[in-house]
Amino acid sequence: MGVESTAHTFGVSVVSTRSGAPTILSDVRDIYRPEKGEGIHPREASRHHTQVAAPVLSKALKDAGVKISDVDAVAFSQGPGLGPCLRVGAVVARSVSAYYGKPLIPVNHAIAHIELAAMLTDASDPLVLLVSGGHTVITAFAARRWRVFGETLDLTVGQMIDQFGRAAGYASPFGREFEALSNKSNVLLDLPYTVKGNDVSFSGLLTASKRLLAERRGLEDVCFSLRETGFAMLAEVVERALAFTEKKEVLIAGGVAANLRLREMLTQICGVHGAKLFAVPREYSGDCGAQIAWNGLQGLEAGVRIDVEKSSVKQSWRLDQVDIAWRR
Amino acid sequence: MKKVEMKLLTRGAEAAVYLGDWFGQEAVFKIREPKQYRHPVLDSKIRRLRTLHEASFIAEARRLGVATPLIYFVDQERGEIVMQFLHGRRLKEIVNGDVGGAEAVEGWCREVGRYVARLHLGRIIHGDLTTSNFIVVGDRLALIDFGLAFYSTRLEDRAVDLHLLDTVAESAHHRSAERVTGAVLEGYREVMGEAEAEKVLRQLKEVERRGRYKKQVD
Structure with missing residues (x-):
């Protein structure tokens, strides 16, 4: 069983390999929605999580058709994320673990995104682009760790899109509307394109896009230009990492993976470098319990455990700080 | 042609x-x-x-x-x-293969640091400091690929320039990462001067601290 609570989403899922192939038996989520035009408030989000925790947990067990005693272990998202939110999931997982005597398994939320996406797509040794509200990182596995080849120096791409949306008066997440609005234009406005080596920077792009909005340029044109410029930056650093690592697979994971234009750009790059693109299915691209349950199960089988006393949350836990026991 | x-x-x-x-x-x-x-x-x-x-x-x-x-x-x-056309080998191969032994590799890495410092003193940020872009030609080191270079004397830009080399050391040469970065910084200090180098290295720590996942989201 896995408990997710890093940011907006409180989720619980049960995953099993008892029938052979990994199977997601249940995946229940309840998402905190901030007011239109506002970002996530950690305290409000954690209050939401506290309120929905019990019903979500019960439903996850019911949907999976299992009793809590059938569960082998409880995994939780230990970080990175918002402290108040992480603590709710950690408390739920610790309680279940202590009361029912189940092993407690710490999971890194970012790695869990990648591992679930890899499991669902059958990617075996991919270069990964993880893009969401909390992450913008290019990583590949080597010698026991996920190694970072490039990342954002400031905002994540999801933050940039959401903050731009809020400036335009839209609720977050803005991803779907952003895609729809962008598709209605083909006017490219001049925006800063900032690639620094293998890293990208989105803050200048966000500021300039907001300025265009303030200058009363069409929202669709600004969305289109923001998309073309921002995603081209991501595509460029992916291509650089791909040329450097010579991987034959590229996996795109995280909420922004749902964007078809980004997928199209990466497909073209993969074509040039003889690699294959794998994209996480849309329903599992966002934060969910299933990523924690699956990665927890991998950890369980590889002997990963944590004592309750040592299980405090890690708000800024980098994925390249985790020694991986389940990959060769 | x-x-x-x-x-x-x-x-x-x-x-x-x-x-x-x-x-x-x-x-x-x-x-x-x-x-x-x-x-x-x-x-x-x-x-x-x-x-x-x-x-x-x-x-x-x-x-x-x-x-x-x-x-x-x-x-x-x-x-x-x-x-x-430069007849040589990429530093990436030299470091990975420990060509010429550890001492020789460290020597090349020190030279990398000197090169970067000379550029920085000349107001240039290379912007793509990977070990694939340094070529060992005989007994000399050459630097290629200035496609992302720009002019700046900002500490921030210098630090990010060095940070990239760090990232590459960590990712591509994780077995010898410490040696590689240590020698690079040694050469950098030598040319840059202790005081100026120290400022850049302090900024480098700041850049790395600020990087994603080391701080809270939002």
């Missing part, structure tokens, strides 16, 4: 590099081919700009005491630079 006579050396992310003949001399043809994934207007802007920048920075770096290939010809419209 006809394409049919040219041999593809590498197709990197940034450009295709061919070996060809330039008026009877072996030469490298670095061509920034159009990127299909990019909007054509954006694509042509980026390719023109980087071609011009690269050629001028290569020349400028040599004046600062950083060995670089000689430029023979630049065609901005086609995104093409024709330059001297």
